Amino acid sequence: MSEPFPGTSPTESPPRNRLDSWKEIAAYLKRDVTTVQRWEKREEMPVHRHLHDRIGSVYAFTSELEAWQLSRKVPLEEEPEEQAAGVPGKKNDERTKRTADTRRRLALAGVAAVVLLALAYGLVRRHLGEAAQPRIKSLAVLPLKNLSGDATQEYLADGMTEALIGRLSGIHDLRVISRTSVMRLKDTQLSAPQIGKTLGVDALVEGSVMREGNRIRVHAQLIRAATDEHFWSEAYDGEMRDALALESDVAQSIARKVEVTITGDERARLTAARSVSPEVYESYLKGRFALGRGGSRADIDESISDFEEAIRRDPTFAPAYLGLAQAHSELGTVFIGTPPEAERVKVVDAARKALELDPQLAEAHVLLANVLKEQWQWTEAEAEYRRALELNSNNPVAHDGLARWLLCQGRTDEALAWVRRGREIDPIAVSGTEIGWILFLSRRYDEAVHELHSVLAVRPDDATALWFLGFALTADNQSKEAIPVLERAFSVSDRSSAVIGVLIRAYAHAGRRADGLRLLEELKRRKQAGYVPAAAFVNAYLGLGDNEEAFAWLEQGYKEHSNILQWLKVHPYFDPLRDDPRFKDLLLRVGLG
Numbered sequence: 001m002s003e004p005f006p007g008t009s010p011t012e013s014p015p016r017n018r019l020d021s022w023k024e025i026a027a028y029l030k031r032d033v034t035t036v037q038r039w040e041k042r043e044e045m046p047v048h049r050h051l052h053d054r055i056g057s058v059y060a061f062t063s064e065l066e067a068w069q070l071s072r073k074v075p076l077e078e079e080p081e082e083q084a085a086g087v088p089g090k091k092n093d094e095r096t097k098r099t100a101d102t103r104r105r106l107a108l109a110g111v112a113a114v115v116l117l118a119l120a121y122g123l124v125r126r127h128l129g130e131a132a133q134p135r136i137k138s139l140a141v142l143p144l145k146n147l148s149g150d151a152t153q154e155y156l157a158d159g160m161t162e163a164l165i166g167r168l169s170g171i172h173d174l175r176v177i178s179r180t181s182v183m184r185l186k187d188t189q190l191s192a193p194q195i196g197k198t199l200g201v202d203a204l205v206e207g208s209v210m211r212e213g214n215r216i217r218v219h220a221q222l223i224r225a226a227t228d229e230h231f232w233s234e235a236y237d238g239e240m241r242d243a244l245a246l247e248s249d250v251a252q253s254i255a256r257k258v259e260v261t262i263t264g265d266e267r268a269r270l271t272a273a274r275s276v277s278p279e280v281y282e283s284y285l286k287g288r289f290a291l292g293r294g295g296s297r298a299d300i301d302e303s304i305s306d307f308e309e310a311i312r313r314d315p316t317f318a319p320a321y322l323g324l325a326q327a328h329s330e331l332g333t334v335f336i337g338t339p340p341e342a343e344r345v346k347v348v349d350a351a352r353k354a355l356e357l358d359p360q361l362a363e364a365h366v367l368l369a370n371v372l373k374e375q376w377q378w379t380e381a382e383a384e385y386r387r388a389l390e391l392n393s394n395n396p397v398a399h400d401g402l403a404r405w406l407l408c409q410g411r412t413d414e415a416l417a418w419v420r421r422g423r424e425i426d427p428i429a430v431s432g433t434e435i436g437w438i439l440f441l442s443r444r445y446d447e448a449v450h451e452l453h454s455v456l457a458v459r460p461d462d463a464t465a466l467w468f469l470g471f472a473l474t475a476d477n478q479s480k481e482a483i484p485v486l487e488r489a490f491s492v493s494d495r496s497s498a499v500i501g502v503l504i505r506a507y508a509h510a511g512r513r514a515d516g517l518r519l520l521e522e523l524k525r526r527k528q529a530g531y532v533p534a535a536a537f538v539n540a541y542l543g544l545g546d547n548e549e550a551f552a553w554l555e556q557g558y559k560e561h562s563n564i565l566q567w568l569k570v571h572p573y574f575d576p577l578r579d580d581p582r583f584k585d586l587l588l589r590v591g592l593g
Helices: 022-029 033-043 062-071 090-132 151-168 179-185 192-199 240-258 264-271 278-291 297-313 318-331 340-357 362-374 378-391 396-408 412-425 432-441 445-458 463-475 479-492 497-509 513-529 534-544 547-559 563-567 572-577 581-589
Strands: 003-006 058-061 138-141 203-212 215-224 229-239
Touching: 022 033, 022 058, 022 062, 058 062, 138 151, 138 179, 138 192, 151 179, 151 203, 151 215, 151 240, 151 264, 151 278, 179 192, 192 203, 203 240, 215 240, 229 240, 240 264, 240 278, 278 297, 278 318, 297 318, 318 340, 318 362, 340 362, 362 378, 362 396, 362 563, 378 396, 396 412, 396 432, 396 563, 412 432, 432 445, 432 463, 445 463, 463 479, 463 497, 479 497, 497 513, 497 534, 513 534, 534 547, 534 563, 534 572, 547 563, 547 572, 547 581, 572 581
Parallel strands: 138 203
Antiparallel strands: 003 229, 203 215, 215 229
């Protein structure tokens, strides 16, 4: 199925302790090339050869050479030279023989003592070295490099990266950084210690993917993040149809090397593999690649086409249904502008099919939970989030989802604890954007503003962070400051209707009511031309102080299961309505009364 090979691909940058030629090896050992080649043949000096490469293409690791030097046999002393003058007599022969025997015995005794001391030293050194190394409790799989010489194969390297992350993250004893976070480090110039500090991990997995026809080679190596020490390296070959088994082999090797504790169920998930046709797997990987490219409507539509093609070719391939569910979930977000209720049905159908084929897919449980929460099926949603966390306690999205569920119930302190736990697991996947939103709905405005400013210092055009900052500033009576923030959000979100609703509120509260009314007319024109979320009108009319129109749009939001109704219990913008019987009735109808 797959065969392990030692060493690294010749096209990669070698580890720092690797010597890449006979000349380098000889120089390191302070001998000539002929001598070290003889030692390699006679004394099994550890020298590796690149497979499928030219004869003589060798490499060696300095750590292995040092260990070999400590344990190698010491050459015997030369026999005493014969007397130069004539042939010695019998007595001289016997004396010479006795002297030679004595010297030989002494030499052998010396050799034995040296070997025992060397072995003892090596064992003590190894023991002390292992004891000094801290246990690896967390790691990040950095984006694998595409070494196929074909830029169109980038989807394969990214897909293999995601697959390794998915398999390893199912181990409860190991914290694994999510794909969302590591992909931001693609082609980074940061050093291993810098990456380790940024992600808060003990070790990094680096590697590459090379494809030739239907054969692929995956190379991976483990690096201690704090010291940049390369302490494991392996290459695996296989056919494209055995890609899932190849991913399983690599993940198992990494798990063994970092010496994590694995339960029976986790081992079963780690080793699970099936044969999949190259065409199916390629369509699936292309779908994942398009979905992760940037989140535009065109990218999402392309990913849906790829996932559907994979399903058409193999209706039993669960990951394709999971990808399809994720794509439709993205289409239902406010910045894309598709009616969410229609997309939710597709998310549920695809997620349930994925779970029917593979009940262990934690991501499918999270997607299902998100929709159930948006449809106010609170008990069922909580059960799905909890099940996802049982399957993968490392999943930061499950932590964020459960935090939002708790927030909907008004359990703000618990919500903050869960989302912060998610950030501890993955400091990039659960960013200040998510925490800022929960802080805003918890009425901790100063903290929310601080979190969101921190996000924007790194990603100044993050539309969601800008939008959430506008919410928080307006609620904190800083509407004038909120206006340029929301105008920027409007620009970078491709003129989102959702942003317009909050911008109308900011204009009205900053004394620019005429500008707010002008934008309200634009919302109405958009509504005549296509879909506009009810929440945009709710935010607009609440900002303008027209509570009757706000109630009318809340009823429309009830019909379309608008996202804003999840937050009825905690959203500060609803405070002017809380004593109205109609609002209390609405709370009951969505299951939050």
